[in-house]
Amino acid sequence: MGKRFAKKEYNQSRQPRERRVTATEPALLLPFLFGILNNQSKSSVKAMLKHRQISVNGKVMAQFDLPLSANDVVGISYERGKAEFSHPQLAIVWEDDYLIVVNKREGLLSVASIKEKERTVYNLLSAYVKKTDERNKIFVLHRLDRDTSGLMLFAKNKGTQEAFQSAWTRFVKEQVFVAVTEGCPNKASGLLTFSPAVDERDRLMIVSEYEGENAVARYTLLRSNEHYALLELRSESGRRNQMRAQLKHIGRPIAGDLRYGAETDLGGRLMLHAQKIAFVHPDTGAEMVFEEPMPRMFMDVVKSHPLSK
CATH class of the missing domain: 3.30.2350.10 (Pseudouridine synthase)
Structure with a gap:
């Protein structure tokens, strides 16, 4: 995995907020969540599961009928979690709400060509961010040729893309x-x-x-x-x-x-x-x-x- 250095610290208040609740008796995960999140609508609680904001004993869970045992610790994150990503030719090095940095292997296209539409960095990342929310998108900032390996940078919103493209060297x-x-x-x-x-x-x-x-x-x-x-x-x-x-x-x-x-x-x-x-x-x-x-x-x-x- 590549190295990352930040010359200026991020605002620590932006770190994910999480609540942890210990189960006192056996239960299914979704009814348990309905009980402890009774101030929220059932649809919003289901959405938290879908968006990978729920963990059990430290492991992210999306299975609504997961059996809980007494003393299981349920974590509730109030920020949407990151989906898992694994691909033999592409690794995610770092990401936040604005940008994503990846390490591409040689042989993988950055974006679609006339001959290849699906097997690209852009499509792989698009599918990845949509696991968290179907509305999410990836925006191209630059390209590497198919047979070049190494680091690439993508935007996660249109505003970030426009900022980089209008003042790349800045x-x-x-x-x-x-x-x-x-x-x-x-x-x-x-x-x-x-x-x-x-x-x-x-x-x-x-x-x-x-x-x-x-x-x-x-x-x-x-x-x-x-x-x-x-x-x-x-x-x-x-x-x-x-x-x-x-x-x-x-x-x-x-x-x-x-x-x-x-x-x-x-x-x-x-x-x-x-x-x-x-x-x-x-x-x-x-x-x-x-x-x-x-x-x-x-x-x-x-x-x-x-x-x-």
Whole structure:
């Protein structure tokens, strides 16, 4: 699981409020709840079960006819609980009412394509949030290519999406990637500046020195050998496929990126990983920093040959 750092504490008053009641005799869960929550309508009590706000002995329960024994402790949360989530290609790193951070494996699309509509990060997260409330939605903030792994950020409401999209660089302070490239750049660090434009016929990025906005990425060489280099890449524009096109432009394509000029296919994947994302929380103002270590195979390719000074 990735690391998270918060440079500013959240308001502790926002923590979930919970009431705990100990059963004194055997009973079924729903009638027991009707008895202790007799100031609420039966439909609202049933809704609390549905929204995973009820626990028994510390375990969240949604089964209305669950048998209770004497001394069982029933917890009643007055904030809607989080549904369970498990998927082999996607992990939830952190979430609150505004945002959700996930770690995506390579091979999973961010959003639907012409060929694939269902198996996407967006659809998986949409189904997840609807377990708590059918009205819940997920909103896209940015994308990772299917064969790129690492951290992604999604919004949980339209207002948050609009805030990020209208002022991306004000909210997102850092996006750091690591990549294994074929060959080593001439310099140990550098600034990649040119303008990749999308060819609508095949969705490839075409390098143009004169048209459109300059796309910017800074790279730092971490390790290398005579065949490959491990680079840290800091995206400063967030443009789709920017780094892949830039590295092809300087003659150092990402290993496994056959679409952008690579000649090798190490491990059957694109050797690009979104390792870190830092952003300002739109509600609390806290600076949130998340890190997800690169796959071990990235370092294995170059670890026997440290960077020469």
